[in-house]
Amino acid sequence: MNKRVVLSPAIPQIPWLLGLYFCGCLLAYGQTSHTISGTITDKSNGETLFGASVFLTGTTIGGVTNEYGFYSITAPEGEYVLNISYMGYTDVNLKIQLNEDIKRDVEISEFSTELDEVVVTAEEPERALLRKPEMSVVKMNVGTIKQTPVVLGEVDVLKSLQLLPGVTNNGEGTGGFHVRGGAQDQNLVLLDEAIIYNTSHMFGFFSVFNADAIKDVKLYKGGIPARFGGRVSSVLDIRQKDGNSKNFAMTGGIGLISSRLTAEGPVFGDKGSFLIAGRRSYVDLILAAAGEDNRVSFYDLNLKTNYSINRNNKLFLSGYFGRDAFDFAGIFENSYGNGSGNLRWNHIFNDRLFSNLSAIVSRYDYDLNFDQDDFEWVSSITNYNLKYDLKYYLNDKFSLDFGLNGIYYDFDPGQVQPTSESSPVNPLQLDQKRALEGGAYINAEHKLTDKLTAQYGLRYSAFSRLGGQPITEYANGQPVVYNATLGIYERGEAIGETDFARSESIKTYGNLEPRISVAYLLNEDASIKVGFSRAAQYIHLLSNTSSVTPLDVWTPSGPFIEPQLSNQYALGYFRNFLNKEYSLEVEAYYKTVDNRIDYIDGSELIGQNTIETEILNGEMRAYGLELLLRKNEGDLTGWIAYTLSKSEQRTLGGSAGGPGINEGDWYNTFFDRTHDLSVSGNYRLNDQWSFGANMIFQTGRPVTYPNGQYLYEDLSIASYAPRNSDRLPAYHRVDVAMTYKPRKYQNKRFKGEWVLSVYNLYHRKNAAAISFGQNLETGANEATRTAIFGIVPSLTYNFKF
Numbered sequence: 001m002n003k004r005v006v007l008s009p010a011i012p013q014i015p016w017l018l019g020l021y022f023c024g025c026l027l028a029y030g031q032t033s034h035t036i037s038g039t040i041t042d043k044s045n046g047e048t049l050f051g052a053s054v055f056l057t058g059t060t061i062g063g064v065t066n067e068y069g070f071y072s073i074t075a076p077e078g079e080y081v082l083n084i085s086y087m088g089y090t091d092v093n094l095k096i097q098l099n100e101d102i103k104r105d106v107e108i109s110e111f112s113t114e115l116d117e118v119v120v121t122a123e124e125p126e127r128a129l130l131r132k133p134e135m136s137v138v139k140m141n142v143g144t145i146k147q148t149p150v151v152l153g154e155v156d157v158l159k160s161l162q163l164l165p166g167v168t169n170n171g172e173g174t175g176g177f178h179v180r181g182g183a184q185d186q187n188l189v190l191l192d193e194a195i196i197y198n199t200s201h202m203f204g205f206f207s208v209f210n211a212d213a214i215k216d217v218k219l220y221k222g223g224i225p226a227r228f229g230g231r232v233s234s235v236l237d238i239r240q241k242d243g244n245s246k247n248f249a250m251t252g253g254i255g256l257i258s259s260r261l262t263a264e265g266p267v268f269g270d271k272g273s274f275l276i277a278g279r280r281s282y283v284d285l286i287l288a289a290a291g292e293d294n295r296v297s298f299y300d301l302n303l304k305t306n307y308s309i310n311r312n313n314k315l316f317l318s319g320y321f322g323r324d325a326f327d328f329a330g331i332f333e334n335s336y337g338n339g340s341g342n343l344r345w346n347h348i349f350n351d352r353l354f355s356n357l358s359a360i361v362s363r364y365d366y367d368l369n370f371d372q373d374d375f376e377w378v379s380s381i382t383n384y385n386l387k388y389d390l391k392y393y394l395n396d397k398f399s400l401d402f403g404l405n406g407i408y409y410d411f412d413p414g415q416v417q418p419t420s421e422s423s424p425v426n427p428l429q430l431d432q433k434r435a436l437e438g439g440a441y442i443n444a445e446h447k448l449t450d451k452l453t454a455q456y457g458l459r460y461s462a463f464s465r466l467g468g469q470p471i472t473e474y475a476n477g478q479p480v481v482y483n484a485t486l487g488i489y490e491r492g493e494a495i496g497e498t499d500f501a502r503s504e505s506i507k508t509y510g511n512l513e514p515r516i517s518v519a520y521l522l523n524e525d526a527s528i529k530v531g532f533s534r535a536a537q538y539i540h541l542l543s544n545t546s547s548v549t550p551l552d553v554w555t556p557s558g559p560f561i562e563p564q565l566s567n568q569y570a571l572g573y574f575r576n577f578l579n580k581e582y583s584l585e586v587e588a589y590y591k592t593v594d595n596r597i598d599y600i601d602g603s604e605l606i607g608q609n610t611i612e613t614e615i616l617n618g619e620m621r622a623y624g625l626e627l628l629l630r631k632n633e634g635d636l637t638g639w640i641a642y643t644l645s646k647s648e649q650r651t652l653g654g655s656a657g658g659p660g661i662n663e664g665d666w667y668n669t670f671f672d673r674t675h676d677l678s679v680s681g682n683y684r685l686n687d688q689w690s691f692g693a694n695m696i697f698q699t700g701r702p703v704t705y706p707n708g709q710y711l712y713e714d715l716s717i718a719s720y721a722p723r724n725s726d727r728l729p730a731y732h733r734v735d736v737a738m739t740y741k742p743r744k745y746q747n748k749r750f751k752g753e754w755v756l757s758v759y760n761l762y763h764r765k766n767a768a769a770i771s772f773g774q775n776l777e778t779g780a781n782e783a784t785r786t787a788i789f790g791i792v793p794s795l796t797y798n799f800k801f
Contacts (some may be wrong), residue, residue: 046245068462071394127481136222149735153794165626181622181647182233187539194340213277213302226457228772232566243273336366374423482658491613560612562595618651638681700728
């Protein structure tokens with residue numbers, strides 16, 4: 001028998017890669033094989049489909065499309081039926097004669113032309129999900145996200161993710177999200193590959209992601225692929241729509257606090273498309289009309305265009321710009337926002353090798369202006385990222401991902417600038433910091449047998465804190481010391497400074513990050529998966545509050561701040577039953593994080609030039625059990641998600657001396673939740689009416705309460721219980737929504753719908769905080785509960801044409 005091996009000159013001639021390549025070649029069939037490749041797109045708008053399944057019917061040969069809709073399948077010569085499926089779309093079956101390499105682009109059609117197809121199941125057919133060695137992954141359908149009842153009618157990607165196991169927030173009205181007991185800064189959030197540092201509008205009430213501009217949402221809770229690096233907890237990979245390449249179209253909505261409008265259509269003839277999506281709140285206009293002195297507003301702008309140079313080369317240019325602005329009665333003003341841009345080049349070398357080259361810039365900044373004192377405080381973080389990713393499809397049993405990237409960071413922790421000549425404040429510039437982070441990775445997906453599939457890879461990351469500023473030296477090398485007399489940690493004694501030129505490296509780190517996951521198919525309806533991943537994180541968010549604020553500062557690893565290192569282990573059972581109408585996912589995990597920053601009592605982070613005097617390095621651990629039961633088909637769809645978990649932190653005194661934080665004992669992190677239960681459902685009554693509901697229950701988040709008081713020189717001083725040893729009351733609420741599509745729009749190009757939603761249906765006053773003080777009239781101590789929301793009804797009109 002003959003075996004054809006094509007060694008493309010486009011493959012990098014690197015010894016270790018060639019070695020893996022030839023090892024993979026040994027897996028090839030001992031007969032002539034050919035490859036079919038191409039791109040899967042939506043027939044109505046030309047959008048590429050990420051995660052579409054492509055299989056040869058009657059075989060186990062197949063795969064899924066990558067982030068750009070590209071697929072490649074290699075099989076022995078013969079006649080086959082090529083099956084393409086994607087949830088919410090009609091299956092396509094094509095007869096092919098595989099006697100040579102074939103390029104076949106395929107367009108598939110949605111089931112209906114309604115505004116949104118409501119689907120809760122994953123986007124791959126059940127057999128692919130069970131067989132694929134990918135675990136701890138959440139992929140949400142945008143239609144499902146838009147059907148979820150939310151506060152004030154604002155469709156929210158992050159709030160929808162928090163209804164799934166292992167994902168939570170830190171309370172109502174707080175920014176960010178937490179994954180498997182990890183901190184907010186341990187999540188890598190990407191929008192079209194660009195890093196988003198602050199995901200919140202209006203201090204956490206809403207997220208920065210406009211659902212009308214979003215195509216794919218994928219959250220890696222564990223088993224993070226080797227191509228991702230820089231965070232130790234999770235990766236949220238969000239992709240914007242490419243734009244309608246077939247027809248001009250507009251989508252929008254009018255809500256109680258904001259409106260949005262998206263326009264898309266073809267450009268450059270039939271060679272490209274564009275997308276422009278804008279969203280703006282008008283709370284400031286409402287407050288002005290009501291005679292209020294305070295102002296609050298936000299806006300988003302999503303941009304994207306692409307151009308097909310030819311069949312094998314395509315350019316993409318995308319950007320995001322968003323900002324919040326606050327004016328508190330002319331006393332002070334605050335604004336903050338993200339901005340990003342990405343220029344990408346997709347290149348298909350041949351039917352088996354696909355590449356993507358990206359040049360990305362991302363920035364987050366905030367500005368705090370004190371009008372009465374005539375000065376402003378500004379801070380920012382900017383990064384420039386160059387990355388090159390390749391995927392090689394050797395055959396139906398073996399595919400290879402490999403690539404490298406480099407990120408240059410520019411940290412401006414803060415500067416004070418007088419805004420008038422009469423300002424009493426002198427200019428101040430904290431030391432600006434620079435750093436360089438690089439990574440190279442290789443990852444293989446390997447079908448070992450018909451039942452056993454593995455995904456394994458290795459990432460090497462390196463980080464260098466660059467010079468250009470002085471580094472403070474401390475007595476005995478200790479920036480923090482323990483005062484045994486007072487029983488507290490204090491700043492170490494500064495004894496000098498060491499200057500570093502911009503061309504010098506202050507401190508360099510390097511880490512190997514292996515990743516592996518294995519799936520074993522028990523039968524056609526069940527599988528077991530196991531995984532391990534190691535990750536390194538070199539930048540840190542400084543915040544000693546229980547929730548993230550726009551004023552928090554990012555800082556790099558360096559002489560006194562070690563990179564965070566995590567190890568996560570996961571075991572899962574996955575099953576479809578009752579003719580695949582239902583599915584069950586059960587996962588257990590255990591995660592450790594070394595070198596987690598912890599804060600000494602009374603730490604001061606804002607305006608601090610020597611941040612190492614406020615912190616100690618500790619460790620975290622988190623473990624839990626997650627359950628997700630879904631109903632995937634029928635008029636009633638939805639899921640039940642439950643998480644039983646624990647998240648703890650411990651910080652010993654180490655070389656600083658003393659017992660450490662909280663006497664060196666393990667204590668609950670701010671985001672620990674013992675129980676987290678979510679029930680979400682959608683019911684389609686007919687073509688006009690549909691209904692949705694959520695029920696949420698969570699254990700109250702940990703807090704530290706005072707446990708006594710004493711008098712000192714006629715002052716009442718509170719003493720406190722051990723850190724995070726108490727909890728807020730349990731959190732629970734029910735949300736409902738009703739959608740009405742007028743019949744007169746159903747057979748027209750213009751389509752509209754009304755969405756009435758009620759957040760917190762039974763008006764539960766969930767505690768955002770509990771404060772303690774003394775009643776001035778009675779002199780008695782008392783606790784006061786602060787609640788953000790009670791019942792909140794909203795009405796939104798959505799349209800599309």
